[in-house]
Amino acid sequence: MREEELKEEILNKTREYYELVHKKQQSVKFVNGESRVNYAGRVFDEKEMVNLVDSSLDFWLTYGSYSKKFENELSKFLNVRWSFLVNSGSSANLLAFYALTSPLLKERQIKRGDEVITVAAGFPTTVAPIVQYGAVPVFVDMELTHFNIDVSQLKLALSTKTKAIMIAHTLGNPFNIKAVKDFCDKHNLWLIEDNCDALGSTYEGRPTGTWGDIGTSSFYPPHHMTMGEGGATYTDNPLLKKIMLSMRDWGRDCWCESGVDNTCKSRFSQSFGSLPKGYDHKYVYSHFGFNLKATDMQAAIGVAQLEKFPLFVEKRKENFKKLYDGLKEIKEFTLVVAQPNSDPSWFGFMLTLKDDVKFSRNEIVEYLEKNNIQTRNLFAGNMLRHPLFESLEKDIEYKQIGDLKNTDKIMNDSFWIGVYPGMGDEAIRYMINIIKEYVYEY
Numbered sequence: 555m556r557e558e559e560l561k562e563e564i565l566n567k568t569r570e571y572y573e574l575v576h577k578k579q580q581s582v583k584f585v586n587g588e589s590r591v592n593y594a595g596r597v598f599d600e601k602e603m604v605n606l607v608d609s610s611l612d613f614w615l616t617y618g619s620y621s622k623k624f625e626n627e628l629s630k631f632l633n634v635r636w637s638f639l640v641n642s643g644s645s646a647n648l649l650a651f652y653a654l655t656s657p658l659l660k661e662r663q664i665k666r667g668d669e670v671i672t673v674a675a676g677f678p679t680t681v682a683p684i685v686q687y688g689a690v691p692v693f694v695d696m697e698l699t700h701f702n703i704d705v706s707q708l709k710l711a712l713s714t715k716t717k718a719i720m721i722a723h724t725l726g727n728p729f730n731i732k733a734v735k736d737f738c739d740k741h742n743l744w745l746i747e748d749n750c751d752a753l754g755s756t757y758e759g760r761p762t763g764t765w766g767d768i769g770t771s772s773f774y775p776p777h778h779m780t781m782g783e784g785g786a787t788y789t790d791n792p793l794l795k796k797i798m799l800s801m802r803d804w805g806r807d808c809w810c811e812s813g814v815d816n817t818c819k820s821r822f823s824q825s826f827g828s829l830p831k832g833y834d835h836k837y838v839y840s841h842f843g844f845n846l847k848a849t850d851m852q853a854a855i856g857v858a859q860l861e862k863f864p865l866f867v868e869k870r871k872e873n874f875k876k877l878y879d880g881l882k883e884i885k886e887f888t889l890v891v892a893q894p895n896s897d898p899s900w901f902g903f904m905l906t907l908k909d910d911v912k913f914s915r916n917e918i919v920e921y922l923e924k925n926n927i928q929t930r931n932l933f934a935g936n937m938l939r940h941p942l943f944e945s946l947e948k949d950i951e952y953k954q955i956g957d958l959k960n961t962d963k964i965m966n967d968s969f970w971i972g973v974y975p976g977m978g979d980e981a982i983r984y985m986i987n988i989i990k991e992y993v994y995e996y
Contacts, residue, residue, distance in 0.1 A: 589926065720745075
């Protein structure tokens with residue numbers, strides 16, 4: 555048929571365009587001091603572009619066949635029952651938390667004023683849903699070996715109002731999952747794993763994000779894989795599956811897929827609340843939900859990225875090891891150590907200045923940036939010191955355990971550089987040499 559021939563011609567032209575433009579850009583030779591060493595970046599080939607164009611030609615636009623395929627493939631990769639595609643990692647955290655506020659959870663429902671244990675050294679969207687809903691985040695400190703939650707403070711943070719723990723695996727390094735999970739099980743708490751910086755990491759051989767009740771991922775370009783904007787939640791809990799599907803899709807009670815009607819065969823024969831009997835089930839709402847769906851075009855990119863993902867993970871590990879081996883003898887730094895019993899899929903390589911170092915974090919970071927090496931702080935550092943907390947009342951709208959001394963240390967003295975799969979050996983060696991140059995000549 556003519557349309558199929560035309561479609562194949564378009565896809566072949568797309569492959570040709572990739573070869574002429576993007577592959578050429580990706581093969582540019584690295585030049586010390588001139589080439590920019592980004593902390594992250596997209597790694598793709600013609601398959602992502604072909605999938606994207608293929609999806610656009612169908613012009614379905616919203617959730618469709620690529621979305622379903624991506625969710626199925628992500629579930630297989632993580633060995634979980636259900637994955638749900640959303641429009642960002644931030645939305646994934648929003649959906650994960652709000653799912654725990656559903657009345658369907660009965661006595662385990664998180665209500666306004668209930669408390670959620672978390673950390674301040676991270677990204678704001680791990681904490682924002684807690685505050686936005688009206689629950690109370692309770693901040694505990696970090697430890698400075700694996701740069702994750704200090705599990706010794708969990709007991710101090712526990713109260714009769716505690717309902718959940720919501721924390722991230724820092725830069726791909728798993729937190730002490732056994733200690734946190736045992737604590738949650740003992741006290742009947744929910745556990746949300748913010749896995750946005752750790753997709754591909756494992757703990758005791760099992761993927762991070764699958765130990766808790768809900769895991770979340772981000773597919774923003776700097777992350778482990780990308781679809782531009784995008785994210786996902788995942789769970790093995792059938793009730794949480796039902797709630798997340800509802801809340802992701804406007805809060806509807808109906809579970810028909812996009813573009814499908816009357817899957818239950820009783821669309822006009824059921825009773826809900828005080829609605830008239832037989833009210834159209836597609837317009838019955840059981841939650842105050844959102845519209846967090848991604849497009850099928852984003853999912854098309856994600857499908858191609860997932861095929862490459864195991865190689866991405868291995869390359870990140872290799873780049874991390876090269877940086878570690880090249881910098882481990884520098885006495886001015888504390889380097890992050892992998893959590894025992896874990897195999898991290900590293901998001902970045904973090905360095906922390908020791909207390910007696912004569913130069914500051916900002917001074918070395920400025921030197922690296924001037925030499926075309928992109929750097930990042932550990933996100934918010936100490937979130938409580940940011941303007942967004944100035945309008946909240948301590949001990950009422952949020953709580954903290956102790957003085958968060960280590961969190962402040964991270965805020966003042968830590969930074970990280972990239973390990974992403976598109977980074978070659980030349981860039982790795984250049985970063986090592988520039989860091990040594992600064993430290994030894996200071």
